[in-house]
Amino acid sequence: MSAEHPEKLLSPVLSDSWDDDRPWTLDTYRRHDGYKGLHEALRMDPDAVIALVKDAGLRGRGGAGFPTGMKWQFIPQGDGKPHYLVVNADESEPGTCKDIPLLFANPHVLIEGMVIASYAIRCSHAFIYLRGETVPVLRRLQAAVAEAYAAGYLGKDVLGSGFDLDITVHAGAGAYICGEETALLDSLEGRRGQPRLRPPFPAIAGLYACPTVVNNVESIASVPSILHRGKEWFRGMGSEKSPGFTLYSLSGHVTNPGQYEAPLGVTLRQLLDISGGVREGHRLKFWTPGGSSTPMFTDQHLDVALDYEGVAAAGSMLGTKALQVFDETTCVVRAVTRWTEFYAHESCGKCTPCREGTYWLVQLLRRIEDGKGVEGDLEKLNDIADNINGKSFCALGDGAASPIFSSLQYFREEYEQHLREGRCPFDPAASTVWADQGGSRRGSVPTHTTAQEKGVLA
Structure with missing residues (x-):
């Protein structure tokens, strides 16, 4: 990728007509x-x-x-x-x-x-x-x-x-x-x-x-x-085992969030170059390669090839290519708690591991986030997630366990800080900036932050 023209990396196919007048019409589609x-x-x-x-x-x-x-x-x-x-x-x-x-x-x-x-x-x-x-x-x-x-x-x-x-x-x-x-x-x-x-x-x-x-x-x-x-x-695009183009959804603490259509195998570093990087004055802390149900990555994974094999080899899943970016103002415990609350709410209740497990994960996470956690809570958190992972009726349980495992792997010290200090060490007001910025263009159309997504950072 050229440093002078990073957007040459984009490969607009599905998004090729998005900047046209009335792109949803049959006439516009036929022109393309x-x-x-x-x-x-x-x-x-x-x-x-x-x-x-x-x-x-x-x-x-x-x-x-x-x-x-x-x-x-x-x-x-x-x-x-x-x-x-x-x-x-x-x-x-x-x-x-x-x-x-x-x-x-x-x-x-x-x-x-x-x-x-x-x-x-x-x-x-x-x-x-x-x-x-x-x-x-x-x-x-x-x-x-x-x-x-x-x-x-x-x-x-x-x-x-x-x-x-x-x-x-x-x-x-x-x-x-x-x-x-x-x-x-x-x-x-x-x-x-x-x-x-x-x-x-x-x-x-x-x-x-x-x-x-x-x-x-x-x-x-x-x-x-x-x-x-x-x-x-x-x-001719992508990698040998993951060919073609795809839409990468870049959201969170980035200068220009949006849909970026590029060949499979690009890296987050390249996508951040295109999108203006992490918001000004801040640095990357953690991110998801495929939505909240995939194990999180950190800044050490910036050069992981975002294709199925590359992400799997690094310990996560490409999933839906939902790249949620969080900077250093975000409390990992708070973010994981919000995700887990979502999975507990959306569990269909058919199987015991997911129905009961996600409920108790939420109770533990809320206690830790509020600074009321006790010794042994992290081991209990890991144990409950382990009793859900691979044992639920469908993949919802696995998705709920993923952020637990990965956050404990990369940010255990932050969990322990909550326990030691008896409080959340992060200022909630500092991590609420998820503004929709930038205008649409071929290969990149800004997303609109949902209330639920804002809740992850609120």
Whole structure:
């Protein structure tokens, strides 16, 4: 990356049209080669589309990084059952804020990707499960779906191909647990959102007990450009095992928070160079590479390659690429307490380790933060987290335990300071600056801090 032109590192693909006038419209999307990937796909055999996406190396952008083409390949063919595609747009983890801006600015890229994916897995009805609180995004998405129907990209005989597809936009009721794919399917079927026992996996018995692919918004939105520009172009970015581009959500104590679209494998140091660095007069203390459910990093991890292998080798997970940056004014205990309160509140209560464990984690953390902790509390905190990690019904428990383990690993002295001094050594008023700064540009659109995110620092 050039020191004089750090923004050359950015690779705007999904965000390429965000600065245009009315980027959410079909006309604007077509000006940016919209639906050309679909035309390419419909000229191919469905199995060839799956093979192309698999060969391109596209990995799921929702957290675990599972190969997208491989997930499509798991759908049994010739089974006589309906097949379904469900897009998980229930974005709700603290710090994660890439899917909602993408849908608000460029909904047609998701719709085109859904048509391609549905054609590949022989699906005639696809669903978008959207976080219900985001009403403006819901309306914009519904309008885009209506535009696609009117233009012949959806409905009967899509573009004269003989392929039929309907898309339903469904608004969830605001439960973090519904971001877990099987809980999402239960919610979509009208039941309380709770994780299902697996196996069977959704590819065999998903929505309405039929073969189902559940993908993240960004995963599906990345498909059209692969069909249009080719797998070699896609593999020309990123690393060998983590190819392509992705959206990095940079928030917190940075000069210009926002969405930065770049090849996988960039570092936080490079992204901070682009975004103006940590807020003036302060230094980096800790940060999350993939949202609050991933083990935190410190300033010693500034040069870790932000791809799936690089982050895992350093002891964390890339997750949703939600890079929350905290400076030295932030109390680690306070931040971890706020995150844990979120997980305790959002636990569905189905399994004992998560339901009971997150509750007791909150009680201990609050006691320590208030300066009322006693000897042995840190060992007890670690023990409770260990009884949740890997023992809960779904990954929510693991996510709740992650910040406990990592904060004790890197900042145990700060916890001990709370115990020794009988108080929180940080001034709460000093860590409330999370201003939305800067204007939008290609490859980088500022995020808006939610009340919940502010609560992490308040």
